[in-house]
Amino acid sequence: MKKFDIRKRDGLARTGVFIKNGVSIRLPVALEVESLFPDLDRREETNLPLCAPLGLAEHYPPVNRELPISIHPALENSAESGDCVIVENWHTALSDPRKYVDWIIGLKQKTPVDTAWYAPASALPSNVHILCYSGFELFDFQAVDLKTAQQRFCTPEGDFPPDALDREICTCTGCRQKDLKMHNRQALLHEIALVRLFIEESRLRDLVESRCRLDAAHVAILRHFDRAYDFMERCTPIARNGIMRANSGESLQRAEVLRFAERVITRYIPTRTDVAVLLPCSAKKPYSLSQSHRRFQQAVAGRAHELIITSPLGLVPRELECIYPAGHYDVPVTGYWDAEECTVISGVLARYLDRHRYRRIIAHLDGGALRVAKMAADMCGITLEYSCMEHPAHDSALNALDAALAGERRIRDDRLHGMISYQYDFDLDTKGIIPRGHFPELFYSKKNVQLFSIDTGTGLLRPTFDGWDLIPEGYRVLIDDFIPEGDVLVPGVVSADSRIRDGDEVLVIGARARATGRAALPADELLRSGRGVAVRVRKIKKL
Ligand SMILES: [Zn+2]
Numbered sequence: 001m002k003k004f005d006i007r008k009r010d011g012l013a014r015t016g017v018f019i020k021n022g023v024s025i026r027l028p029v030a031l032e033v034e035s036l037f038p039d040l041d042r043r044e045e046t047n048l049p050l051c052a053p054l055g056l057a058e059h060y061p062p063v064n065r066e067l068p069i070s071i072h073p074a075l076e077n078s079a080e081s082g083d084c085v086i087v088e089n090w091h092t093a094l095s096d097p098r099k100y101v102d103w104i105i106g107l108k109q110k111t112p113v114d115t116a117w118y119a120p121a122s123a124l125p126s127n128v129h130i131l132c133y134s135g136f137e138l139f140d141f142q143a144v145d146l147k148t149a150q151q152r153f154c155t156p157e158g159d160f161p162p163d164a165l166d167r168e169i170c171t172c173t174g175c176r177q178k179d180l181k182m183h184n185r186q187a188l189l190h191e192i193a194l195v196r197l198f199i200e201e202s203r204l205r206d207l208v209e210s211r212c213r214l215d216a217a218h219v220a221i222l223r224h225f226d227r228a229y230d231f232m233e234r235c236t237p238i239a240r241n242g243i244m245r246a247n248s249g250e251s252l253q254r255a256e257v258l259r260f261a262e263r264v265i266t267r268y269i270p271t272r273t274d275v276a277v278l279l280p281c282s283a284k285k286p287y288s289l290s291q292s293h294r295r296f297q298q299a300v301a302g303r304a305h306e307l308i309i310t311s312p313l314g315l316v317p318r319e320l321e322c323i324y325p326a327g328h329y330d331v332p333v334t335g336y337w338d339a340e341e342c343t344v345i346s347g348v349l350a351r352y353l354d355r356h357r358y359r360r361i362i363a364h365l366d367g368g369a370l371r372v373a374k375m376a377a378d379m380c381g382i383t384l385e386y387s388c389m390e391h392p393a394h395d396s397a398l399n400a401l402d403a404a405l406a407g408e409r410r411i412r413d414d415r416l417h418g419m420i421s422y423q424y425d426f427d428l429d430t431k432g433i434i435p436r437g438h439f440p441e442l443f444y445s446k447k448n449v450q451l452f453s454i455d456t457g458t459g460l461l462r463p464t465f466d467g468w469d470l471i472p473e474g475y476r477v478l479i480d481d482f483i484p485e486g487d488v489l490v491p492g493v494v495s496a497d498s499r500i501r502d503g504d505e506v507l508v509i510g511a512r513a514r515a516t517g518r519a520a521l522p523a524d525e526l527l528r529s530g531r532g533v534a535v536r537v538r539k540i541k542k543l
Helices: 097-110 128-133 142-149 162-166 180-200 204-214 216-227 229-235 249-253 255-266 291-300 339-355 367-379 395-404 415-424 465-469
Strands: 002-010 013-020 023-027 084-086 116-118 153-155 158-160 275-280 305-310 314-317 360-363 434-438 441-446 449-454 461-463 476-479 493-496 505-509 513-519 533-542
Touching: 002 180, 013 180, 097 216, 097 229, 128 180, 128 204, 128 216, 142 180, 153 162, 153 180, 162 180, 180 204, 204 216, 216 229, 216 249, 229 255, 249 255, 249 339, 255 314, 255 339, 275 291, 275 367, 291 305, 291 395, 305 339, 305 367, 314 339, 339 367, 360 367, 415 449, 415 461, 449 465, 461 465, 461 505, 465 513, 505 533
Parallel strands: 084 116, 275 305, 275 360, 476 505
Antiparallel strands: 002 013, 013 023, 153 158, 305 314, 434 441, 441 449, 449 461, 476 493, 505 513, 513 533
């Protein structure tokens, strides 16, 4: 009997419980793996390099079914759901970031999702953050013990000469007893415990962006993962708890940042009008709750489509201001935008303006945001109007904005329409649908039938069954002929829309029941898993 129950996922990283022959182990962890896999050190010919081509790899001993199952980039998958897999020689991959990421992506795509991943002889306090970020969760003490043999004192920041043991850097039992081996092992366990906490808090990216600064290879691995956008986007949840910290240059390339910009350009349908005003962002989220945005909205008075220019997201149309990560990001505010920020963000804005042609675009901006707007206008041959000689929230600037919009007609506020297009890639007819509640806790109904509510945590819309009836296709999970009791589990799922991501609001459809809920897995992983929760169900309706 073996299985891997995934408890919490954050991108490729997971926490969970691996169970083998009645022994259960909480992952991620480092342990004496001989206790778990007694036959492992008797295995022979396991020294196949990761770069070995198929012609060589296939001559290595045939696969046996003893755990952990060896997997290799050149070979077909031989693991099943619930197995523990081992990627031998992984420690050598750390020095070749490009191949590291290529191998991981290749291996992850062909291996069942609910397998526990063991990286032997690799984990150190200084690299275990990136190993977990890459989707490994089982480690041993070989790499730290080797450091001990080399008389190196290990910390998450790197390793140091052994007299660091006496410098009160650490107060673990090992340090108190002047036992370097004990300290090094405890430092690894401590770092893994910290990584686990960050995964549980959906914040591993924050820890990795911070930890990786001390090792160029780790920064390169993070960047290569970000460049593999199609892969990373699929395994990145649609929303996380709490704040998205955009504190480094890499934040511009995060999958959720790129996904937001991509959807604003390709899915989102703007409110119908031919006048737009470009506004600066505010530290408070959603923007509408800030003092400055209250004043902007008073000055605009519904006479233009409001587009907020911001780093790192690029462009946030007013209707999308609550949706993750637009309502959740935090950036260091310096008033200065660097060249890469300007290039990326003006590129997003130019693509948007090229697609949606306005008769008038008023730039109510200053500083970096104004520079970005000018760059974008140049790129697509558009002339901007300017309503800001000084700070955008000053009275004179607001008066100028008001005057610039004199004579323009009020447009209908249609937040719901914009949000549906972004979230479900669908052009909803919102005629007769009325918002209720107090921003941002909004509900939408028609003839007293509730259709949608806004999840104030994620900013995403939650359709009711009646709401789903208005969205004819997509974001469906088809199940077998049964009535779910509680959550829908993976084995009951027949198919799922490939656009579904972890955290998406979905409709479950079966022969005997329909259910609303939130996907616990992206569609492609759902179809490659053997067990676990597929959809966290909110409501069930028997047919
Ligand atoms: Zn210590």
